[in-house]
Amino acid sequence: xxxxxxxxxxxxxxxxxxxxxxxxxxxxxxxxxxxxxxxxxxxxxxxxxxxxxxxxxxxxxxxxxxxxxxxxxxxxxxxxxxxxxxxxxxxxxxxxxxxxxxxxxxxxxxxxxxxxxxxxxxxxxxxxxxxxxxxxxxxxxxxxxxxxxxxxxxxxxxxxxxxxxxxxxxxxxxxxxxxxxxxxxxxxxxxxxxxxxxxxxxxxxxxxxxxxxxxxxxxxxxxxxxxxxxxxxx
Amino acid sequence: xxxxxxxxxxxxxxxxxxxxxxxxxxxxxxxxxxxxxxxxxxxxxxxxxxxxxxxxxxxxxxxxxxxxxxxxxxxxxxxxxxxxxxxxxxxxxxxxxxxxxxxxxxxxxxxxxxxxxxxxxxxxxxxxxxxxxxxxxxxxxxxxxxxxxxxxxxxxxxxxxxxxxxxxxxxxxxxxxxxxxxxxxxxxxxxxxxxxxxxxxxxxxxxxxxxxxxxxxxxxxxxxxxxxxxxxxxxxxxxxxxxxxxxxxxxxxxxxxxxxxxxxxxxxxxxxxxxxxxxxxxxxxxxxxxxxxxxxxxxxxxxxxxxxxxxxxxxxxxxxxxxxxxxxxxxxxxxxxxxxxxxxxxxxxxxxxxxxxxxxxxxxxxxxxxxxxxxxxxxxxxxxxxxxxxxxxxxxxxxxxxxxxxxxxxxxxxxxxxxxxxxxxxxxxxxxxxxxxxxxxxxxxxxxxxxxxxxxxxxxxxxxxxxxxxxxxxx
Numbered sequence: 001x002x003x004x005x006x007x008x009x010x011x012x013x014x015x016x017x018x019x020x021x022x023x024x025x026x027x028x029x030x031x032x033x034x035x036x037x038x039x040x041x042x043x044x045x046x047x048x049x050x051x052x053x054x055x056x057x058x059x060x061x062x063x064x065x066x067x068x069x070x071x072x073x074x075x076x077x078x079x080x081x082x083x084x085x086x087x088x089x090x091x092x093x094x095x096x097x098x099x100x101x102x103x104x105x106x107x108x109x110x111x112x113x114x115x116x117x118x119x120x121x122x123x124x125x126x127x128x129x130x131x132x133x134x135x136x137x138x139x140x141x142x143x144x145x146x147x148x149x150x151x152x153x154x155x156x157x158x159x160x161x162x163x164x165x166x167x168x169x170x171x172x173x174x175x176x177x178x179x180x181x182x183x184x185x186x187x188x189x190x191x192x193x194x195x196x197x198x199x200x201x202x203x204x205x206x207x208x209x210x211x212x213x214x215x216x217x218x219x220x221x222x223x224x225x226x227x228x229x230x231x232x233x234x
Numbered sequence: 235x236x237x238x239x240x241x242x243x244x245x246x247x248x249x250x251x252x253x254x255x256x257x258x259x260x261x262x263x264x265x266x267x268x269x270x271x272x273x274x275x276x277x278x279x280x281x282x283x284x285x286x287x288x289x290x291x292x293x294x295x296x297x298x299x300x301x302x303x304x305x306x307x308x309x310x311x312x313x314x315x316x317x318x319x320x321x322x323x324x325x326x327x328x329x330x331x332x333x334x335x336x337x338x339x340x341x342x343x344x345x346x347x348x349x350x351x352x353x354x355x356x357x358x359x360x361x362x363x364x365x366x367x368x369x370x371x372x373x374x375x376x377x378x379x380x381x382x383x384x385x386x387x388x389x390x391x392x393x394x395x396x397x398x399x400x401x402x403x404x405x406x407x408x409x410x411x412x413x414x415x416x417x418x419x420x421x422x423x424x425x426x427x428x429x430x431x432x433x434x435x436x437x438x439x440x441x442x443x444x445x446x447x448x449x450x451x452x453x454x455x456x457x458x459x460x461x462x463x464x465x466x467x468x469x470x471x472x473x474x475x476x477x478x479x480x481x482x483x484x485x486x487x488x489x490x491x492x493x494x495x496x497x498x499x500x501x502x503x504x505x506x507x508x509x510x511x512x513x514x515x516x517x518x519x520x521x522x523x524x525x526x527x528x529x530x531x532x533x534x535x536x537x538x539x540x541x542x543x544x545x546x547x548x549x550x551x552x553x554x555x556x557x558x559x560x561x562x563x564x565x566x567x568x569x570x571x572x573x574x575x576x577x578x579x580x581x582x583x584x585x586x587x588x589x590x591x592x593x594x595x596x597x598x599x600x601x602x603x604x605x606x607x608x609x610x611x612x613x614x615x616x617x618x619x620x621x622x623x624x625x626x627x628x629x630x631x632x633x634x635x636x637x638x639x640x641x642x643x644x645x646x647x648x649x650x651x652x653x654x655x656x657x658x659x660x661x662x663x664x665x666x667x668x669x670x671x672x673x674x675x676x677x678x679x680x681x682x683x684x685x686x687x688x689x690x691x692x693x694x695x696x697x698x699x700x701x702x703x704x705x706x707x708x709x
Binding site for chain 1: 284287294599625
């Protein structure tokens with residue numbers, strides 16, 4: 001079945017797209033910036049972080065650009081004042097939900113949340129911060145899981161499942177209490193399913209999963225999509 | 235009715251303090267207390283963190299002496315790894331510490347304390363600060379700024395940042411060696427720093443003739459002295475053993491293992507302050523009070539080992555009895571001698587080819603469940619003690635901060651000044667500054683010692699024999 005080419009407008013700019021494309025894909029193809037955190041090209045889109053919310057003319061609702069397909073004559077707004085305010089608020093909520101202290105974090109200067117906060121001009125957090133004290137899992141020989149820094153983007157879970165194909169990582173609990181777990185919530189060092197491929201550390205946007213003894217700047221994969229899509233031999 | 239007098243500018247101490255002066259019924263001074271009222275709780279919130287984060291976290295307790303915290307912390311972590319740190323890394327750590335001592339001592343001497351003894355303790359408080367000094371002694375302020383800059387450059391050239399370069403000093407060593415280009419730049423700036431220091435020492439010694447009253451009355455009393463010394467008894471800031479000297483200059487303990495500090499140091503607690511009172515166990519509390527820091531280090535050291543500082547040390551010791559100087563005011567003098575020593579030591583290290591070696595880090599997983607690191611911070615002996623579980627997660631922390639070691643002596647010094655100058659029930663600005671000046675001589679870092687946060691402040695309260703507030707001065 002042939003895919004229909006359609007026309008739409010993003011921020012007033014007329015663009016063409018394939019009918020099955022998402023708003024985010026079309027925007028990126030046309031060099032229109034929409035912020036994301038949980039999205040990673042090559043992995044299933046989740047629409048979880050809500051940073052990529054956009055307005056669509058004629059609808060009172062907001063749509064996650066990473067998981068909303070384009071349609072003919074759609075008019076998308078990506079950068080209205082209210083959207084910018086919502087995005088700042090989302091970043092502040094993420095910062096307030098767990099113990100994010102950049103100065104002493106392994107991800108400092110290589111952190112996507114930190115970068116996003118800078119990009120959006122977040123200079124303070126207006127919400128009461130929850131200084132979580134979740135137990136750190138340092139039982140793996142090479143990897144550390146620090147739930148206090150996790151933003152629940154689930155990139156690690158998806159890469160473990162969809163790319164490595166072992167599904168060692170998963171989520172437990174709900175809402176703010178959610179936590180990434182290993183197998184059936186067991187110590188990482190005792191996991192039989194983990195292949196120690198370290199893809200989870202490579203895709204973590206913050207310092208929640210990292211390789212022992214190394215700063216994230218040393219281990220962060222600069223070409224993440226290439227790596228996830230398997231275009232590059234590793 | 236109680237009065238409250240607010241004085242500007244903000245006083246020159248590091249941290250947040252309150253002084254309470256207790257009076258007898260006849261209005262004479264019974265006791266004076268330096269009270270630290272804030273609390274940050276590093277020892278508690280570090281629990282649950284991986285041990286290798288400790289250098290980064292604990293060094294955040296202070297923006298003035300983060301390198302000292304870094305070093306005490308990584309030394310504790312080295313113990314947890316149970317590795318032998320490569321000698322080039324030790325040299326580079328020492329070099330960074332020299333930069334730390336130079337910049338911190340320069341800050342204390344030039345920026346914080348010199349307005350007192352150059353402009354006069356009773357001079358106009360609106361001018362008695364670094365800006366007033368810029369008008370009256372611009373050349374001296376320039377020296378202070380340039381010396382501090384040199385110390386900070388050493389730190390920056392090694393660690394990438396002037397403050398909190400905590401990514402560079404790591405458990406097992408350091409991240410990278412230093413480049414020849416940077417070494418040459420530091421060596422080219424060193425002669426100027428040496429010249430400025432020698433001129434300042436000479437100026438300070440000339441000024442001492444007019445400061446007899448301060449020398450005599452500002453915390454001038456016998457105590458024990460404690461600090462690290464090299465195996466040969468020389469001045470030491472990074473490693474070595476603990477030496478304790480009595481008020482007569484007699485060595486009462488030597489080459490004690492700093493990792494066994496708990497065998498000879500105990501901490502007393504008073505209900506009126508968050509800062510603890512360490513003391514030398516065999517003598518009990520408060521008789522076991524000792525002093526640490528520059529004055530103590532020069533009192534306990536047999537020699538310096540660098541030519542210019544050696545000469546100054548000899549002269550310094552001659553001003554005391556049996557080579558021991560008791561006047562707290564002379565901490566300032568000791569600070570200048572230490573700056574000179576650090577510059578000479580930094581030169582020796584910068585000229586050592588070993589610092590270019592790329593063998594700068596020993597790597598390992600945790601091999602011990604406990605580590606103790608001790609270093610001589612600008613303000614004295616600094617102890618970090620950690621316990622970890624088998625995965626390297628911190629389960630217990632104890633930090634004895636340099637300023638805490640001087641707590642008993644600092645209270646004795648304030649009491650001495652208060653007894654000498656307070657007669658009656660009213661406080662004057664001049665009195666306030668005399669109290670401040672003696673605290674400043676210790677160069678206390680109260681934010682380290684209590685992990686306090688907030689703006690700098692001093693609050694002096696005068697209480698009668700029943701504990702009622704009679705007068706109060708804050709600034």
